[in-house]
Amino acid sequence: MxxxxxxxxxxxxxxxxxxxxxxxxxxxxxxxxxxxxxxxxxxxxxxxxxxxxxxxxxxxxxxxxxxxxxxxxxxxxKRRRSLSYPVGARTRFSEGPKGQARERRGILLDHAVEPADPRTAAALEIEPGAKVVRLETLSEADGRAVSRATSFFDATRFASIDDIYAESGSITVALKSFGISDYFRHSTQISARHAGDTDLADLKLSPGAIVLVTVYVNVDPDGRPVQFAETRFAADLVELSVS
Amino acid sequence: MxxxxxxxxxxxxxxxxxxxxxxxxxxxxxxxxxxxxxxxxxxxxxxxxxxxxxxxxxxxxxxxxxxxxxxxxxxxxKRRRSLSYPVGARTRFSEGPKGQARERRGILLDHAVEPADPRTAAALEIEPGAKVVRLETLSEADGRAVSRATSFFDATRFASIDDIYAESGSITVALKSFGISDYFRHSTQISARHAGDTDLADLKLSPGAIVLVTVYVNVDPDGRPVQFAETRFAADLVELSVS
DNA sequence: TAGATTTGTCTATTGATATAGACGACTATA
DNA sequence: TATAGTCGTCTATATCAATAGACAAATCTA
CATH class of the missing domain: 1.10.10.10 (Winged helix-like DNA-binding domain superfamily/Winged helix DNA-binding domain)
Structure with missing residues (x-):
């Protein structure tokens, strides 16, 4: 080569x-x-x-x-390895890299209730301007920050999801407490770009670093959208795997 | 946003x-x-x-x-676009971006027959060191270079695939001429990195540009691997879509 | 231990980046 | 046809990026 x-x-x-x-x-x-x-x-x-x-x-x-x-x-x-995250119908990023048996942690950085912008409304199939809960979260594996996500949930269905996420550090657990015992990845858009200011800081990257960006919708077993989110992964640590 | x-x-x-x-x-x-x-x-x-x-x-x-x-x-x-390429079981990158009805062209840059390295051999399920055909290809959409691929095929099954690709500019067509009327995407690994020298030149990118990298195996209807490849997309032009 | 190898630090100089301000040239519109 | 808005070009200055050379400090090996 x-x-x-x-x-x-x-x-x-x-x-x-x-x-x-x-x-x-x-x-x-x-x-x-x-x-x-x-x-x-x-x-x-x-x-x-x-x-x-x-x-x-x-x-x-x-x-x-x-x-x-x-x-x-x-x-x-000093170090070299990359984590492999699966992407598919059964994907839960919150469950961490596949088979790599690492300690993972989800941290709630910020949350807010706000009106849905048109894109979010369309993804969640609600009226534009209807209230949504926004969660800003950080995922760590083995103490290293690997991804940074922004998620939106319908505020009328998932009122205090921030509290439950803050406690459990898991979207899967949080949704379960709202009666969503199972959910599926409906679609995932993948792109890459240079990391922005906040991602640079949160993921502890150096300027010019690359993030892998996934934008996706999770739906419940009835096909109703429950979560619309964008997750940014540090590209020098992570690869995505579609199967 | x-x-x-x-x-x-x-x-x-x-x-x-x-x-x-x-x-x-x-x-x-x-x-x-x-x-x-x-x-x-x-x-x-x-x-x-x-x-x-x-x-x-x-x-x-x-x-x-x-x-x-x-x-x-x-x-x-002057021009505005981001091409969206689907990734899934029925993915054929060679068919170009979905629904965006653009003129696309596949160009054979180089080809060689060489012994398989261990990774390639494993992916194609052949003996390490067995002969494989390597194709270096470039894809253009509307005259703009969008992706650069390196593909490997078992040389005993697909002896002169280079000629057929050079003529048709399509992997799908080339495989069809070997009796593979249909094939499926078995697995796809997605990562991102700064573009290397040759990609920089071939895709006409400026230094520091990002490429989305997909590494994948295509299998025939019997599940036999037919193609092992890595495709690099210009990240400022392309996004991938998993559904 | 002596010599070779390799990283660490210093000074000096040149070229590329970035800022600042001013003014000319072209376009649209009141 | 003024006038405001916007891009094009010029000069000057400060800071960052890169080159060049020399020597010190630490480590390895013969």
Whole structure:
């Protein structure tokens, strides 16, 4: 396969150190750099830049927790793995990555009752302007923030769902307390973009990081929409799996 | 929803003009800017930067063919679209975006017969090292490159699939000529990352651009794997839809 | 231990980014 | 045909990004 080398693009609006940081991150996840990175001088030659520029990239990745540099010894890879989340009719993101038996936690960051905008109303099949409950939630796996979600529920059906979520940290449990013993993923839209301000902060990402965005509707067994939501995953930690 | 505003990230390694260009592109495809952009001064205020910085972003998007500025009148949206590709059991990326009735073309960039690496062998259920045909393909919709794929086929079953693909520009047609009249998407892995060198060039993206990556296996009606592939979509043009 | 290798820090210089203000050119409209 | 609104261009300045070279500090190995 193509080595993580060749040239970097100059005056493209993306600083060279950032381009190189991205390449190194990619090379790590593709297994090209497994344990130890090549010396700074060698990387500088490979990318065709000054050693100090490479150092900038390494500093960023160190800050990010991907690398650890040791004077006199070298620069080492600190962590590498990615979580796989299933997407399908039976999907519950709240149940966490499949089979990977990790500790997961759902945290309620914020909640509000507000009028539904047209898009939300259409998704939930209610009147535009009707009251909805909005939940802003964060999911952690093994203490690492992996996803950030914004969910909407019909306020007349799910009045105090915020309280129950705050307690249980689970949408599945919260819905159950409203008599929804089972539900299905109706549709999922997947896209990707650079993380915004709040996601950057909440997911503890570095500027320029990517989020995988899923927009979806969950329906009860009668086909009635119960939840309309957008979940943003840190793309360097997570992949989605459709089966 | 959140307006395409708030603040931009300073000294993040991504130039402000590029961040703003990305935001404007996104705002266009989400329909926030439909026909005409707000005046440069207003955008500058919204993003909290100087007017000249906004002009840099507009210049880049003009170069890209997204905007057209007219002195004295304003700045206008030239093209607006986000293609939606379905992902599911009946998915054929080669058939292009759903219902959007566009002209699409599949182009064979490269092909080779080579021994299967362990991952490919496992996916196709053949012996590691057995010969596979690798196709490097590019898909265009309305003359715009939207995706770049690397596919593997068992070389003993699909000997000269490259020729047929080169002619037809369609995997579906190519498989049909080998007696595979129907096939199904067995599994799809979805992730996102910054585009690599070759994708950057093939998809005509600017450095730092994001690709949506799908890794999948297609099986024939008997459940035998026929194709193992990775398709990279330009994330600023495409979203995936699971239903 | 001596020498080689590798990361850490410093200074200096150049080019790209971003800000600031001013004014010209073109368009629409009152 | 004024006038307001908007894009185009110019000059000047400050800050960030990248290059260049030198040497210190820590580590490994012969």
């Amino acid at each position: 193509a080595k993580a080398a060749s040239k970097v693009e100059r005056r493209s609006g993306i600083a060279l150190w950032r381009q190189i940081a991205d390449r190194i991150r990619l090379a790590i996840s593709s297994g090209e750099f497994s344990e130890r990175l090549p010396p700074e001088m060698e990387l500088a030659e490979r990318f065709g830049v000054n050693r100090h520029t490479v150092r900038g990239a390494i500093a960023a990745l160190t800050q990010e927790g991907v690398l650890r540099a040791e004077q006199g010894r070298g620069t080492f890879v | 959140a307006k395409a505003a708030s603040k931009v990230e300073r000294r993040s390694g991504i130039a402000l003009w590029r961040q703003i260009a990305d935001r404007i592109r996104l705002a266009i495809s989400s329909g926030e800017f439909s026909e005409r952009l707000p005046p440069e001064m207003e955008l500058a205020e919204r993003f909290g930067v100087n007017r000249h910085t906004v002009r840099g972003a507009i210049a880049a998007l003009t170069q890209e063919g997204v905007l057209r500025a007219e002195q004295g009148r304003g700045t206008f949206v």
